[in-house]
Amino acid sequence: MKKNRIVAIVSILFATVLFSSCGYNTIVTLREGVDAQWANVENQYQRRADLVPNLVSTVKGYAKHEAEIFEQVSQARAQLASGMKVDSSITDDPAKLAAYQKAQDTLGASLSRLIAIAEAYPDLKANENFKDLQSQLEGTENRIATERGRYNNAVKEYNAAIQRFPGLLWAKWFHFEPKAYFSTTEEAKKVPTVSFD
Numbered sequence: 001m002k003k004n005r006i007v008a009i010v011s012i013l014f015a016t017v018l019f020s021s022c023g024y025n026t027i028v029t030l031r032e033g034v035d036a037q038w039a040n041v042e043n044q045y046q047r048r049a050d051l052v053p054n055l056v057s058t059v060k061g062y063a064k065h066e067a068e069i070f071e072q073v074s075q076a077r078a079q080l081a082s083g084m085k086v087d088s089s090i091t092d093d094p095a096k097l098a099a100y101q102k103a104q105d106t107l108g109a110s111l112s113r114l115i116a117i118a119e120a121y122p123d124l125k126a127n128e129n130f131k132d133l134q135s136q137l138e139g140t141e142n143r144i145a146t147e148r149g150r151y152n153n154a155v156k157e158y159n160a161a162i163q164r165f166p167g168l169l170w171a172k173w174f175h176f177e178p179k180a181y182f183s184t185t186e187e188a189k190k191v192p193t194v195s196f197d
Helices: 004-016 022-061 067-082 088-092 094-121 122-126 129-163 169-176
Strands: none
Touching: 022 067, 022 088, 022 094, 022 129, 067 094, 088 094, 088 122, 094 122, 094 129, 122 129, 129 169
């Protein structure tokens, strides 16, 4: 009888710890936080992609002989639009996230070169439409950096939770996998060069 009581008490304690909010529910909440933050990153990338056609057409009117940069921007944007399926599952695969990041970095570098072209065209720099688009693009780039930082923080919190005890038990049992971080690529570290020769 005593043995049955001890087993029952231990079972109740084990079940209480097992189903408490410090386990499975916490990991699910953290994973959802990562997915929500990823959606914020995607939202800012989409905002940038939406600005590209307006910016290109505004610059085209002034810089007709800069066809190469227009082509690069258009190709980079098209690659992002059709090149890969982008949803929150991309955060589960570091290789897919790196490929997505590389494509975004290529578009960002092309846009930097496009903006730099404006230095050679004083009338373009004075154009209100161009100044507005440039300001929106700069704001979007800042938002992208902020959201990527927030995403990495959410990933750090989630990844730590599934590696610490008792979370690692839940992670193994329910197959919670680590999420991938955004990181700087070598290409993104290079400052784009613009020549007006």
